[in-house]
Amino acid sequence: MSLYGKIGTAPLYNQQTLNSHEAQNKMINTSDFLRYNRPMAMDEVGILGQTKIKTARVLIVGAGGLGCPVALYLAASGVGTLGLVDFDTIEIHNLHRQILYHEKDVNRYKTTVATERLKTCNENITIHTHNEKLTAENTVSILSNYDYIVDGSDNFSTRYLVNDSCVDLGKTLIYGSILGFDGQLAVFNHHGSKDLRAVFPEAPDPKRVPNCSLNGVLGTFTGIIGTMMAHETLKVILNLPHLHNELLLIDTKNWVLTKLQF
Numbered sequence: 001m002s003l004y005g006k007i008g009t010a011p012l013y014n015q016q017t018l019n020s021h022e023a024q025n026k027m028i029n030t031s032d033f034l035r036y037n038r039p040m041a042m043d044e045v046g047i048l049g050q051t052k053i054k055t056a057r058v059l060i061v062g063a064g065g066l067g068c069p070v071a072l073y074l075a076a077s078g079v080g081t082l083g084l085v086d087f088d089t090i091e092i093h094n095l096h097r098q099i100l101y102h103e104k105d106v107n108r109y110k111t112t113v114a115t116e117r118l119k120t121c122n123e124n125i126t127i128h129t130h131n132e133k134l135t136a137e138n139t140v141s142i143l144s145n146y147d148y149i150v151d152g153s154d155n156f157s158t159r160y161l162v163n164d165s166c167v168d169l170g171k172t173l174i175y176g177s178i179l180g181f182d183g184q185l186a187v188f189n190h191h192g193s194k195d196l197r198a199v200f201p202e203a204p205d206p207k208r209v210p211n212c213s214l215n216g217v218l219g220t221f222t223g224i225i226g227t228m229m230a231h232e233t234l235k236v237i238l239n240l241p242h243l244h245n246e247l248l249l250i251d252t253k254n255w256v257l258t259k260l261q262f
Helices: 015-025 030-040 046-055 067-077 110-121 139-143 156-169 219-237
Strands: 057-061 081-085 126-130 148-151 172-179 182-188 246-251 256-261
Touching: 030 046, 046 219, 057 067, 067 081, 067 110, 067 219, 081 110, 110 126, 139 156, 148 156, 148 219, 156 172, 172 219, 182 219, 219 246
Parallel strands: 057 081, 057 148, 081 126, 148 172
Antiparallel strands: 172 182, 182 246, 246 256
């Protein structure tokens, strides 16, 4: 049985025993092989790659339309430690696109419900919840505990705060955004690549920027971009070819993909 038994909890051990268990947890065991033998059969993954996934620490900013599919696929893929940051509660209009939540969850905190659902998906990973709003005071302390940051937030102030903190901390940032039928995907600040401000130097005036509340969004579209963000995150963890100083534009109305270099 895993040291952690249930996600995020651990029995009391002395430090020597803890170190021994932690070392074992970083290795691929029989349970891992039974669960992940399909990706491990790929030359690009193998035992070494699945070990990288198992030991990765990924923070997902926002547990909404993008964050839900990101969290589901990373949990299912065996990312060893997931962090969820969101201070919002579930509303009925979230349910058509935020696939971790059900009708009975309305008015509950997203991080609480998301953790419950992810536990049923994979009990062998650790999940940390940060049920708070990211601010200039807490962002660095939260982000510093993770290797990779996935930004699924829905406002520019958070996006730029997360980006600038990743630059200061030297953290990789996987970025995705949506509007209508159009999406964007990029990897910032990874192995010397540039950051968000290289593409968009300053945040736009929020009053002049359309949002999903006013313009609407199809639930399937958040699933498409969120899944692409999760896929790109795994590629970064595995050190596979990924977006490097490139912004991928996805037009899902006409199925046109455009890659811009910057």
